[in-house]
Amino acid sequence: MTPRPPNGSRSADACVIGGGLVGIAIALGLQRHGLDVAVLDEGDVALRASRGNFGLVWVQGKGDTQPAYASITRRSARLWPDLARRLQEQTGIDVQLQQRGGLYLCLTEEELEARRQMLAKMRDAAGGDYPHETLDLAQVRDYFPDIGDEVAGATWCPEDGHLNPLLLLRALTQRFRAQGGVIENGGRVQGIERQGEAFRVTTPSGDWSCAKVVLAAGLGNRELAPMVGLSAPVFPNRGQVLIAERVRPFLHYPTGHVRQTGEGTVQIGDSKEDVGFDSGTTTDVMAHIAHRAVRLFPLLRDVRMVRAWGALRVMTPDGYPVYEASRDCPGAYLVTCHSGVTLGALHEGPLADWIARDETDLPLEVFHAQRFAL
Amino acid sequence: MPNASPFERLPCRPQATVTVFVEDTPIEVSQHDSAAAAVLAAGLLPSRTTPASEAPRAPYCLMGVCFECLIEIDGAPNQQGCMIPVREGMRIRRQCGARDMHGEDHHGVA
Numbered sequence: 001m002t003p004r005p006p007n008g009s010r011s012a013d014a015c016v017i018g019g020g021l022v023g024i025a026i027a028l029g030l031q032r033h034g035l036d037v038a039v040l041d042e043g044d045v046a047l048r049a050s051r052g053n054f055g056l057v058w059v060q061g062k063g064d065t066q067p068a069y070a071s072i073t074r075r076s077a078r079l080w081p082d083l084a085r086r087l088q089e090q091t092g093i094d095v096q097l098q099q100r101g102g103l104y105l106c107l108t109e110e111e112l113e114a115r116r117q118m119l120a121k122m123r124d125a126a127g128g129d130y131p132h133e134t135l136d137l138a139q140v141r142d143y144f145p146d147i148g149d150e151v152a153g154a155t156w157c158p159e160d161g162h163l164n165p166l167l168l169l170r171a172l173t174q175r176f177r178a179q180g181g182v183i184e185n186g187g188r189v190q191g192i193e194r195q196g197e198a199f200r201v202t203t204p205s206g207d208w209s210c211a212k213v214v215l216a217a218g219l220g221n222r223e224l225a226p227m228v229g230l231s232a233p234v235f236p237n238r239g240q241v242l243i244a245e246r247v248r249p250f251l252h253y254p255t256g257h258v259r260q261t262g263e264g265t266v267q268i269g270d271s272k273e274d275v276g277f278d279s280g281t282t283t284d285v286m287a288h289i290a291h292r293a294v295r296l297f298p299l300l301r302d303v304r305m306v307r308a309w310g311a312l313r314v315m316t317p318d319g320y321p322v323y324e325a326s327r328d329c330p331g332a333y334l335v336t337c338h339s340g341v342t343l344g345a346l347h348e349g350p351l352a353d354w355i356a357r358d359e360t361d362l363p364l365e366v367f368h369a370q371r372f373a374l
Numbered sequence: 375m376p377n378a379s380p381f382e383r384l385p386c387r388p389q390a391t392v393t394v395f396v397e398d399t400p401i402e403v404s405q406h407d408s409a410a411a412a413v414l415a416a417g418l419l420p421s422r423t424t425p426a427s428e429a430p431r432a433p434y435c436l437m438g439v440c441f442e443c444l445i446e447i448d449g450a451p452n453q454q455g456c457m458i459p460v461r462e463g464m465r466i467r468r469q470c471g472a473r474d475m476h477g478e479d480h481h482g483v484a
Contacts (some may be wrong), residue, residue: 098463146475246425248474263426264472299475304452 009207012038012182014355015199016214017189017224020050021340022347023174023216026230029352030214032181035194038210040178040203042220043185047236047279049218050085050340052311054241054269055165055261056254057097057342060104060132060157064118067125068307068366069320073339075348077159083345084163093171095163096262102160103135103143104256105151105296119155132157143253148298154255162254164261165341172348192227194329199228212331214355218314219277221322221336229328231369234336236312238273240285242293243307244300251297258293258300259315266303268293272313279310311336316372323351323367326356334369379417394464403460409442410436410455413466421445421455425472444469 012035019041026036052364059077063070077099081185084097106112116134123130126287133156133272140147140154177183186205192213193200201208215232225232246264258268271285287310315319316322321337333355354360389404396416403412410433413421420430422444433443436456443455448465451473455466 246472248472248476250475303475 001035003081009200009209010038010323011209012036013210014038014212014214015201015208015210016216017039017182017201017277018042018215018217018220019185019351020046020048020218021053021169021344022050022178022218022335022337023214023343024169025340026103026214026216026335026352026355027181027346028172028176028179029348030356031176031214031358032352033046035356036180037176038182038184038208040189040201040249041183041185041209042188042217047219047277047312047315048276049311049338050165050169050242052239052279052309053165053341054161054239054267055259055341056102056256057099057161057163057337058102058254058256059159059342060102060155060204061118061122062321062339062342064122066318066320066366067122068363070122070126070130070224072346073342074159075350076343077161079119079345079349080161080163083348087168087171087175091171091174093167093174094262095168095171097161097163098254099159099161100253101156101158102254102256103140103154103156105140105147105154107150107152107292107295109152112155119157129160131159144251144297146250146297146299148295160254160286162259163341168341171353172344186372189217189224192224192329192332194228194332197331199329199331204293205333212355214333214335216335218336219312221314221334225334225369228326228332228334230324230326230332230334231373232336233335233369233372234316234322236277237338238279238310238312238317239270240273240281240289240308240310241269242286242289242305243309244268244303245306247303252298255296257258257289258296266300268300277312279312281308294315316369318371321367322369323364324353324361325364375425379415379440381414383415389444391464392460392464394460394462394466396466397468398465407460408436408456408465409445409447409453409460409466412460412464413443413445413455414451418466418468420468422469423471428471 016023016039019039062073136153186203191202199213221232244266251260324334326332391402401416431464434440438457444465447453
């Protein structure tokens with residue numbers, strides 16, 4: 001713990017606002033640079049996208065209209081095995097990373113053809129380097145003997161994978177704390193002020209003084225960004241997820257809508273709903289999700305659902321992240337995305353390197369929020 | 375063979391009994407017992423093993439909360455034994471690990 005000086009404020013080299021997957025991954029990366037880091041987390045009233053996500057480390061189709069996003073997504077996927085290995089060695093927690101490829105299942109020929117065309121376009125944009133295949137039903141059966149007859153086919157990408165997002169959050173948190181990192185669950189940050197070379201961050205449980213401040217508060221970034229001269233036009237998009245009882249392994253690859261965890265749990269998604277800040281569940285959407293899952297894998301008909309939840313994605317108008325350093329307030333950085341799992345290794349690695357050193361080979365100009373002002 | 379039961383039935387108003395089969399062994403239980411109570415009366419311990427680590431388990435909360443009493447009833451896996459009343463001729467088996475969706479007899483599933 002950083003000692004509390006008499007004036008009631010504490011100090012750190014860097015304060016990361018937001019203790020979800022994005023914030024903790026960056027905080028851990030900053031520790032690699034020898035920085036003393038504090039994570040200022042709102043607390044359990046926060047919207048907590050990191051506790052509700054699906055756990056895919058997903059490549060295929062991401063960045064179909066933005067090659068730089070496709071590129072950083074793939075870069076993160078390539079960095080994942082090393083991060084997962086380090087976390088296992090350092091914390092003993094196996095985050096269950098599996099990257100043997102994934103399938104996006106399509107129920108109609110039209111949907112399959114649209115995906116085939118999209119991925120072909122992405123292959124062209126990547127100069128031919130974008131491994132994937134389009135599979136018909138017979139080929140899908142080689143991967144999933146239990147696939148339903150209604151399935152038209154799938155697109156396959158060998159770079160796709162998945163992991164357990166809750167174990168990941170735990171491993172990141174444990175490692176961060178073991179290295180002396182402080183996580184404060186002291187309520188919502190109320191103000192960020194530039195004072196000379198430092199920032200003063202005000203929270204209900206006291207002030208922090210720091211040289212660098214990273215906004216990684218998900219939907220909370222919308223209010224925080226203007227405090228450091230930035231803009232974060234993020235809005236919530238709800239996804240509902242169904243959880244089935246544990247069954248013996250039957251799905252050996254993740255799919256876009258159904259995956260099986262290392263313990264046998266079947267996780268079934270998802271929805272994309274514009275319902276404001278309501279993270280609840282609704283019967284009609286759950287029924288729709290369940291119906292589609294049974295068409296994909298008819299044997300799920302007999303499986304019991306044990307839980308369901310809704311969680312709010314942190315969306316931008318074009319769906320891509322915002323990575324931006326403040327010009328008005330040097331030392332302040334904005335990080336927001338809706339793929340905290342897939343991009344986790346990028347955040348712990350090159351993105352934290354950028355924040356620590358103020359230089360990077362990442363194509364960050366593409367991800368400035370100014371793109372939304374044009 | 376079921377173990378000897380460590381549970382003793384307290385004296386109460388006489389009730390009609392039914393016969394259920396616990397791992398093929400017939401046992402007489404009160405008609406209002408739950409399947410989990412029948413498992414305890416039969417001494418079927420452990421009554422299940424867990425899906426991830428196959429650790430031994432037995433009925434615990436007996437009020438539908440803890441899911442420790444999952445058993446196979448009449449061919450249907452992962453049934454919450456404490457929430458299901460016994461029926462004449464009910465066949466109860468251990469739930470060993472996670473259910474296997476292949477090779478299950480779905481015809482008996484309620």
